[in-house]
Amino acid sequence: MDFQTLLRTAVVLLAITAAGGLVLAGIRFSGRPHPPISIAMVHGLLAAAGLTLLLYGALARGLPGMAWAGLVLLLVAALGGAVLNLRYHWQRIALPVSFVLGHAAAAAIGLVMVALGVWNA
Template identity: 30%
Template sequence: MTPALALGLACILFLWAIILGIMLAFARYGKEKNPPPVLVWWHGGFAIVGFLILLYGSFFVGYPMLANFGVLLIALAAIFGLWMYFNFHRKEVLIPIAIVWAHGALAAVGFILIIMAMLNIADTAQV
């Protein structure tokens, strides 16, 4: 597996997680209830599989430093996501909007760094 392939596969999964994450954010904003659990589970499922592919590639395939920094930001976003789920959503406590923003911002910046690294690898690949 090449670094560009691993990053590309992870990015496809993260795009699904992003779409569901935006739906989750809209389901939370302006309402006094948390999003539906089925969306949370699908969002987390896509994100976890994408993150596992990133970790595999980071340890065994080898990414540039920009992608590794993106993986670190995605890991921090995952910690925020798990914290939101176990401390708020699962206990049926309203999730604070600031935590939702922090989770989304970390994930978005990490995703952008991974895309940039993937495109840089694709530009420098020998055809």
């Protein structure tokens, strides 16, 4: 697989992850404090797969500047997602709406920055 295909595959995986995140957020904002664990786990696994590919590409060959900044935001979002999962979801504590929104904002902005960096390189 060539380098550009690797980066674009990472972006597609992260975009699919974002779609799952929208489903999770929709469930949370509809009044249910705990989205289904199965959807949350698939969301996290897809995010980990996309981030792994992106990190591999970044460390092996580098990224354009905007994509590096987006990668940092995605890593912050991943940390936030881990906290949401381990601190709230698994302990059956209602997911805080502000935390969910912050996680989503960091991930969405990071994804757009990475996508623009990858497709414009």
